[in-house]
Amino acid sequence: MLANIYWKRILVAVRNRGTLIWTWIFPLMMATLFYFAFSGLNEAELLKNIPVGIVTSDEYKNDTAFQTTLTSVSDPEEGFLSLTEYDTEEAAKEALKGGEIEGFIHLENGSPNLSVTKNELNQTILKSFLDQYVQMKHTVVSLIEEGVADVSQILSLFETESWTEALSLSKNPPSETVSYFFALLAMVCLYGGFQGLDSVSYLQANLSSMGIRRTISPVKRFPMVVFDLLAALTVHMACLLFLLAYLVFILDVDFGANLLPVIVTCLFGSFLGLSFGAFVTAVSRAKEGMKVAVIITVSLTCSFGAGMMVSGINYKIAQTIPLLSWLNPAARISDALYCLYYYDGYSQYFLNLGILAVMALVFSIITAFFLRRQRYESI
């Protein structure tokens, strides 16, 4: 009997068109939209080599040190300049005007002169580079003139290009886009509310005719509720796993090396969504359309707060109104996924899961309080 309740409830959930659209198709569309909208975002964050011209005057041809320096920073893989040679200054000016290059260098009396038409980031980088070159050249020449014999010693001073070492604080490289997908997954978790709504509606005699049939049946209420909700959870988890598989295997979204804790996060999120929907349905006698509207509004609002529509809004909320951030289930789900992606430790991750569990339990207890009633004032 209970197996039949479980299995038939799964059939009902899977064949429900509204559920199909909102929890299966809509998130896939959103994910695909995000994928195409944000696919260039990470690449855009990287610096591209700056196109720069050099006038190959006689002075330049004789300055092998400067030539070597320019060649070393024009490496396509590791350099930051994309060098183009021009025979004359006029030719370089034409290229600058035409926008082919960001600036050009012309050696004059042993010093490199930079000509630019704009004053932006790339021009600033070029100027800093040339200033540094001039300073280093002056230092080396001065040391030689003062009689420092061992040139290798001098050169070793400049071999250490940086006194600091760049270390990544996170397991994975920073990514602008993953947070959108984390928030999307959080939104779908909260859409479990639709399943919770259906489960309670089908059970309560004052909410549906099916509820009348089930309430007057000889089946005890508790096992009926448990098996119904288990079926709803099964279907919603299947939906989340389907979305996760689409994100990971089709869209190639990186959720970190280990997917198991991601799935555990989905399970907690799904349970929360389900209990939230059950809570909304059990405590109110409003029409079903109104309850659906409440679930959608809350889910979308929480997802907005988790950064699904505006990148970084979740951090701003966490900084300005931390309590709101802690109470936002979508932000907790998103943050749990964020922790798995960036951090080595699990303390913050478990804290987020704990908060989700507490919220789900509170909703469940209140719902159980309303569901325990088997006789109604009115139907």
Add this chain to the structure above:
Amino acid sequence: MIHVENLVKRYGKLVALDHFNLDVKDGEIFGLLGPNGSGKTTAINCILSLLTYDKGEITLFGKPMSPTNYESKRKIGVVPQNVAVFNELTVYENIDYFCSLYVPDKAKRKPLVEEAIAFAGLSDYRKFLPKKLSGGLLRRLNIACGIAHKPDLIFLDEPTVAVDPQSRNNILEGIKALNASGTTVVYTSHYMEEVEQLCSRIMIMDKGRAIATGTKEELTALIHTGEKLTVEADGLPLSVLEQIRNLPDVLRADYAEGHLKADCKGYGHPVIDVLDLLRQSGVHFGQVYSEPPTLNDVFLEITGKQLRD
């Protein structure tokens, strides 16, 4: 089988059931007849322990009824007023689901489901989803879901609302067959013809009160109205109508749209007197109809209003 005593149910200031008493005997088809809002469904919901009530006692199968009286619940079947099926499950799956709440064993359940499908005439539709069924077939599915587990007592709450005449007849014949197999039936309706045709005993309800209970014959015997006479007559003068009204066996008489309608007193038969009067007055008359009093007449005489008001 069912005993209800002094049941009072209030919705705020509205008294939905006012010291309502009911006794349904084993094996009968008991009809609850009354206009919409008379308290029929409220009475059933109280009996089924779906609704709280302010006062009274309800006993089913000799035991007090409560939400946890699973033993009694196991013997009951219900066909709610609104169609109560899952739109996402097929005809077979729906009947199987609701039957499984009473019969956990799949092997035992299967023949019961098949029997219910055959009983409701849904054999050709077993794989159909409810949205593909007509209103009549949907009602039949609603009934099949309530009777598949072969209950001893079944409540049918207005099962023929918005059903075409053919489906209605099928449903009524099915209910008779159910009763013939030993099931006790409580049937609510505001269609008096159905109740007259189907029920062995009838309770007429109004404003939460039982205003009369008995067989159809017992109920019609309660009122003064007897035979009802209708005569097609052209241009009946007012003076002749007055003479008809004054006949000793005529309770009341009216003339409208070429039809003379006369209600007779008790067991009186004034047909010949009326026709003699018409002939003597030179009034040409056509067809003459006579019919016994109906439950609507009973309701009209007791409450002063039509059953369908």
